[in-house]
Amino acid sequence: xxxxxxxxxxxxxxxxxxxxxxxxxxxxxxxxxxxxxxxxxxxxxxxxxxxxxxxxxxxxxxxxxxxxxxxxxxxxxxxxxxxxxxxxxxxxxxxxxxxxxxxxxxxxxxxxxxxxxxxxxxxxxxxxxxxxxxxxxxxxxxxxxxxxxxxxxxxxxxxxxxxxxxxxxxxxxxxxxxxxxxxxxxxxxxxxxxxxxxxxxxxxxxxxxxxxxxxxxxxxxxxxxxxxxxxxxxxxxxxxxxxxxxxxxxxxxxxxxxxxxxxxxxxxxxxxxxxxxxxxxxxxxxxxxxxxxxxxxxxxxx
Amino acid sequence: xxxxxxxxxxxxxxxxxxxxxxxxxxxxxxxxxxxxxxxxxxxxxxxxxxxxxxxxxxxxxxxxxxxxxxxxxxxxxxxxxxxxxxxxxxxxxxxxxxxxxxxxxxxxxxxxxxxxxxxxxxxxxxxxxxxxxxxxxxxxxxxxxxxxxxxxxxxxxxxxxxxxxxxxxxxxxxxxxxxxxxxxxxxxxxxxxxxxxxxxxxxxxxxxxxxxxxxxxxxxxxxxxxxxxxxxxxxxxxxxxxxxxxxxxxxxxxxxxxxxxxxxxxxxxxxxxxxxxxxx
Numbered sequence: 001x002x003x004x005x006x007x008x009x010x011x012x013x014x015x016x017x018x019x020x021x022x023x024x025x026x027x028x029x030x031x032x033x034x035x036x037x038x039x040x041x042x043x044x045x046x047x048x049x050x051x052x053x054x055x056x057x058x059x060x061x062x063x064x065x066x067x068x069x070x071x072x073x074x075x076x077x078x079x080x081x082x083x084x085x086x087x088x089x090x091x092x093x094x095x096x097x098x099x100x101x102x103x104x105x106x107x108x109x110x111x112x113x114x115x116x117x118x119x120x121x122x123x124x125x126x127x128x129x130x131x132x133x134x135x136x137x138x139x140x141x142x143x144x145x146x147x148x149x150x151x152x153x154x155x156x157x158x159x160x161x162x163x164x165x166x167x168x169x170x171x172x173x174x175x176x177x178x179x180x181x182x183x184x185x186x187x188x189x190x191x192x193x194x195x196x197x198x199x200x201x202x203x204x205x206x207x208x209x210x211x212x213x214x215x216x217x218x219x220x221x222x223x224x225x226x227x228x229x230x231x232x233x234x235x236x237x238x239x240x241x242x243x244x245x246x247x248x249x250x251x252x253x254x255x256x257x258x259x260x261x262x263x264x265x266x267x268x269x270x271x272x273x274x275x276x277x278x279x280x281x282x283x284x285x286x287x288x289x290x291x292x293x294x295x296x297x298x299x300x301x302x
Numbered sequence: 303x304x305x306x307x308x309x310x311x312x313x314x315x316x317x318x319x320x321x322x323x324x325x326x327x328x329x330x331x332x333x334x335x336x337x338x339x340x341x342x343x344x345x346x347x348x349x350x351x352x353x354x355x356x357x358x359x360x361x362x363x364x365x366x367x368x369x370x371x372x373x374x375x376x377x378x379x380x381x382x383x384x385x386x387x388x389x390x391x392x393x394x395x396x397x398x399x400x401x402x403x404x405x406x407x408x409x410x411x412x413x414x415x416x417x418x419x420x421x422x423x424x425x426x427x428x429x430x431x432x433x434x435x436x437x438x439x440x441x442x443x444x445x446x447x448x449x450x451x452x453x454x455x456x457x458x459x460x461x462x463x464x465x466x467x468x469x470x471x472x473x474x475x476x477x478x479x480x481x482x483x484x485x486x487x488x489x490x491x492x493x494x495x496x497x498x499x500x501x502x503x504x505x506x507x508x509x510x511x512x513x514x515x516x517x518x519x520x521x522x523x524x525x526x527x528x529x530x531x532x533x534x535x536x537x538x539x540x541x542x543x544x545x546x547x548x549x550x551x552x553x554x555x556x557x558x559x560x561x562x563x564x565x566x567x568x569x570x571x572x573x574x575x576x577x578x579x580x581x582x
Contacts, residue, residue: 015485016408023399024414026455030433031421037432048438096323099316110320112568114327118575119564121514123532124553127539128330131546134349140333143350175330180575187576207312236427239516243536257427257517264431265521273431281428288423
């Protein structure tokens with residue numbers, strides 16, 4: 001490496017920077033610039049096509065969105081969605097990963113199957129589930145629920161029911177997302193050193209003991225990561241809402257991203273949309289910092 | 303496959319749970335596939351019965367109806383063109399950057415790399431609105447450029463290349479160096495051919511993300527001529543008369559390319575997605 005740098009002394013100065021420049025330029029223009037622009041614009045009254053000049057607006061946009069019933073509802077919905085999706089999806093993915101990590105015949109086939117929805121575009125998944133949730137006794141979900149409850153279930157119009165719209169979106173997201181977490185957990189499980197299990201068998205440990213004292217602690221950081229990613233994904237929720245319910249009925253299934261797009265795009269209120277974006281980013285940042293902290297503690301303990 | 307020799311009583315239980323979940327899991331996909339082959343009026347009637355998963359009479363009528371009712375070929379071309387461009391240019395730019403960060407020494411490298419790592423936590427959603435304003439000012443709306451250029455440089459791709467290049471043996475460059483090759487030539491001739499797994503992982507992940515891209519094209523395009531498949535599907539889904547057979551046929555054709563890629567390169571998909579778990 002030393003001689004390498006000496007020989008190409010003129011390239012040493014410009015070569016590496018030249019190699020980075022195109023990618024860094026792209027990141028600067030399309031990540032860093034809009035990131036700071038979001039903060040800047042959230043303190044103005046900018047609106048595309050507005051005859052009024054752009055002015056400094058202080059915290060006015062933030063004051064407005066935090067008294068906006070639709071935006072508050074959106075925040076609540078995202079939190080609710082995360083509280084349901086994160087534990088369910090993580091547990092289901094963990095169950096699948098544990099089942100598939102045994103040397104069962106056909107494990108690869110099952111893995112393929114559970115992973116398949118991950119490659120489906122969310123827009124397509126949403127459209128399929130719109131029909132699954134069709135109203136009336138002929139709707140697939142209604143018929144299924146009637147079947148497993150011995151006709152105790154009375155058919156509902158899921159996507160137009162204020163109490164069922166968000167759960168319907170939740171189930172859709174769950175179906176699409178489990179494979180993603182499952183694959184990450186499988187990788188985590190397979191990274192656990194074989195010796196640990198061998199030692200446990202020598203010590204005469206039971207199956208659940210090896211899980212509780214070896215698998216679970218070894219998988220902790222993977223689990224923390226999966227929980228974080230799923231939570232952030234829960235706050236990014238948009239495609240399903242746009243296609244399945246348009247935030248309805250009566251804002252019952254709206255989300256932060258749906259409201260942001262409504263403000264910035266449909267009403268051209270760029271400043272207001274930027275303020276919502278800033279709130280969204282602060283949530284993501286908070287979650288990330290929290291994960292780092294928890295993960296570090298675990299490492300120190302281990 | 304760590305837990306070798308599973309206990310006998312455990313095996314049937316595992317299979318039962320797996321098969322039950324698998325049936326629930328595959329049902330929506332079969333429903334779409336079978337529905338795409340059925341006459342429109344049968345789908346809604348049979349959705350509540352087991353017939354939803356079995357076509358009595360199959361025909362490709364719905365597929366030809368899709369082409370008759372909308373310009374499906376256009377959407378398909380747009381999606382393929384946009385995703386391919388982002389993948390191809392992304393591989394070039396991000397691998398070069400990853401290499402410079404991992405294997406070359408230059409002033410400011412560590413500081414700049416730390417900033418690239420920080421950028422990984424900024425999701426598109428957090429910058430979509432100002433970016434929308436930026437491209438509006440540039441007059442880029444309703445173009446291919448606006449759907450391609452902002453997504454070529456990618457901090458996560460750079461990071462994936464970086465970690466892969468770090469793990470390559472030093473001797474690779476030293477040998478190329480004795481031959482008097484420059485930095486760029488060393489990269490092209492010696493490093494790149496040895497980094498196929500990294501290129502494959504980044505390509506698969508980028509393609510997967512772009513194929514499903516919905517929010518951004520929805521914001522920056524209004525002309526059907528440049529819109530990709532997901533927007534085409536969303537529009538088709540609300541285009542009267544509501545014909546579910548046609549919608550499902552659209553869906554099958556839309557997912558077919560990525561499903562073929564998935565079946566052929568399954569290992570790369572799974573490894574690529576699993577690799578997103580490393581950055582924690």
